[in-house]
Amino acid sequence: MRVGMSAILVLAAFLAVVLLQTHHGETQHPMLYESITTQFEQDTASQNAIAAILLNYRMYDTMFEALILLTAIIGMQQFLPRKVDMEGGDKAFAEEENHEE
Template identity: 50%
Template sequence: MRTVLVSIFVALLFAGVVFLYTVHGETTGVDIASYYIYNFAADTGAGNAVAAIYLNYRMYDTIFEALILLVSIIAMLHFFRAGGSK
């Protein structure tokens, strides 16, 4: 019963995420892109626009990306108990 409920919940969550992704009409336009391209060197001091974006403009993205790696390793150490784990 619990498995069925969890399955339904996960399926609904997936459908909701897909629905939100398809129906939202937000666009950032070209203003923000041209702002990044012309001002990233003065704003962040980087010579590489990708580094300027992922270490300064979009810092939350990098933090949660690192968190995903940490959480996946915690999950792996927790669930894979095979062998002589300490």
């Protein structure tokens, strides 16, 4: 029931986006495009436009991308069990078994 409802919802949203927003030929303002492609080399001394954008024009994007990665790793370090913990658990379990015998 819930699956069906959510499927209908997703389908409705998709249809709404497709039908209402018919012009999805997004065009960049030619000034911005030209200023980046012609001036990136003298602005940033980089031969590679993507490196210029990533490390100079859109530096905040790169910084917070790195921050997201660090957040994911912190969560992983916190919540995943360690090998040492599991070995300790196994040893305790084995000792319990031996005591029962």
